[in-house]
Amino acid sequence: MGVNEQTKILLLGGGALGSIFGWRLQEGGCFVSVICRSNYEVVKASGYQIESVKYGNGNFVPDMVFKSCSEAIAKSDFVYDYILICTKSLPNISNPADLLKGCSVSESTVIVLIQNGIDIEKYFFEVFPKNVLISATAYIDTKQTDSGVIVHGERVSLYYGLYRPEGADGEVDAGKEAKSQALLEKLERCLVSGNVDSKILENIQRERWNKLIWNSTLNPISVLSGGSNSKEMLENPNIRQLVVNAMKETISVGEAVVKMPLEDFPSEDIPDLLIGQMLKRKNAVYPSMMMDYMFKRPMEHEVILHNAIKYADRLGIDVPILKTIYALILGTEAKYLKRAK
C-alpha cells in the first residue's frame, strides 16, 4: 500500500498511551507520525521498544517523528486525516488547544481527543469550530519505564463518538452528520485492523461521565490519603466509604448533565460494582494523579474535578465531598510544585 492510500495519523503526545495507539494504528496499515517531547531523541533514533502482554514485544518505529505540530504539518506533503491528542489536559496551566497553535490544521482533518475529564472538547471546539471533533476515552494499562521504553498490560480499549457542543441539540446538518459518521467508521476500521478493542458510542458524554466516576474519586483520594494505591484505599473501610460517597456525587451530576442514567443498571449499585472490579485485579492500581503527585508533575484536576463541580454549581447539585477534595488537591499541588521549583 503506498503512502497515498494510507490513512494518515498525526499523534500528539508520544508517551505511554500515545505510543501504543500509534503502534496499533501503524500495524493496522496507517501512516503514523508522532510528536514527541522528552523522548524525542530516543524515538527519532530507534523508535519505541514495547513489551506488551496483549500484543507481544515489538519495536514501533513511527513513519515520521517531530518535535512540534507546526514542524509536522510543514514537513509533511500531505494532509493528515486524523490528529490524535494523547496529552494530559491542563487548561489551568495553558489552553489545551495551544498544542495546535501555529499549525495550519486543515479543516478536513479530524481532531481526536483521547483525554480524561469532562468538557475537554470545548477548548478545541472554540479554536477549530469547523473540524470534526471526536471525543474518546481510553482504558489501557501502560507505562513508560524509560525514555521510549513502554510496558503494556492486557487491555487497550477506545470508546469514542462525535463531540456535539452544548446547545447544538436538534441542529443536525444531515450532510455533515453523514460525513462525520463516515470518518468515525474509518477510524474504527483502522483501530480494528490494529487489533484495538474499539467502540463507537452515540452518547460519548455518558461514557465520559462514567469514566469520571472513577477518575474524580480514586484519583485524587489516592493522592490525599498519603499516596495510597487502589488496594490500600479500598481495603480501608473509612476510605472505601468516602470513595462510595464521592462517587455518588459524581454520578448525580453526570446523570443531570447527560439527562439519563449512566449505566443500564441501578445507579446506586455503580460504586460497589466499580470497587469490586478494582479489587479483583491481581495488582494494585496506581492512579495517574498519584503518579503525577509522586513525580511532582501537574495534575489534571481542572478537567477531572473542577469542570464537574462547575456543572454541579450550575445545576444546583450539592457536592461537598468533591469540593473538599478539589481544594485539598489544589493546595497539595501548589505546595509540591513550589518545592520542585
Next chain:
Amino acid sequence: MGVNEQTKILLLGGGALGSIFGWRLQEGGCFVSVICRSNYEVVKASGYQIESVKYGNGNFVPDMVFKSCSEAIAKSDFVYDYILICTKSLPNISNPADLLKGCSVSESTVIVLIQNGIDIEKYFFEVFPKNVLISATAYIDTKQTDSGVIVHGERVSLYYGLYRPEGADGEVDAGKEAKSQALLEKLERCLVSGNVDSKILENIQRERWNKLIWNSTLNPISVLSGGSNSKEMLENPNIRQLVVNAMKETISVGEAVVKMPLEDFPSEDIPDLLIGQMLKRKNAVYPSMMMDYMFKRPMEHEVILHNAIKYADRLGIDVPILKTIYALILGTEAKYLKRAK
C-alpha cells in the same frame, strides 16, 4: 516555705507544653514533679533550658523527675494535690487513662487534663469517677528544639473548668461542688503566682468546642494540603473557603452540643475572625497535626475529628467536609505509620 505547705503537682508529659506549665507553677511556689519519657536522662541530669520571650531565659529543675506515674507515686511520701496530664490524647491507640494505670492515685488528687479535642475527659472519668476532673485548654506557642531545650514565645493561657459528665445536669451535690470550686481556685492562685494567664470557666465545654473550630479544620487541612502552614493555606482562596465551610460544620455541631452559641457575637462571623487573627500573626503557624505528620507520629484525629463527628451523627447534623477530612487523615496516617515501621 516547707514542702508540706507547698501545693504538690505531678506533671505527666514533660514536653514543650508541660515543661512551661511546670516551670511557672514552680516559680509560683508549687512543688513540681515531672514524668518524662524521651528527655528523661537530660532533664534528670540538668533540668530544662528554657528560652522564653515572655519570661526570659531560665533553667527549670523539677523538684523530682520520674520515668512513670507509678514510680512517682511510690517514691513521693506525700499525696499530690494535682496531676496535670499534658500528653496527646490518642484513644484510638490506647486508653488515655492507661497513663495512670498501676498508680495508686488518691481520691483527693485532682486530675487536670490539658489536652486538645472533645470528650477527652470520659476516658479518665470512667476510671476515676470519684476524683475531681478539671478540663483545660491551653494557648501556648512552645516547642522542644532538642532534648530538654524549650523555646517559648509570648503566650501562655490556660482556660479551665470542672468536668461535668453528660447527663449529670441538675444532680449537683452542694458540698462536693463547693470543695471542687475551692480546688479550681487553688489551682488558679498557683498559676497566677507563676504569671500564667489563667481563666476559670463555668462552661469549659463551650471553650473546648471553640478551640475545636480551629483544631478540627486548620490542623487536618494543613496535613492534607501537602503540609501547608497557616499562611500557605489561608492565602489560597480555595483552601480558605474550605476552611470556612469546615469551621461552619464544627460550629453547628458544637452549638447543638453545648446548647448555646459558641461566641457572644454572631456565629457566622467566627470563621473570618479566626482567620483574620491567624493572618495577622508575624510568623506562619505550623499546626500540631502537621508537625506529627512531618515527624511521622500519630495524630490526634480521634478526639479532634472523630469524637466531633460522632456527636454530629447522634444529633443528625450533616458534616460531609469533616467526614471527608477524617477519612483522608486516617488514610494518610496509616500510610506514613506503615512506612515508618
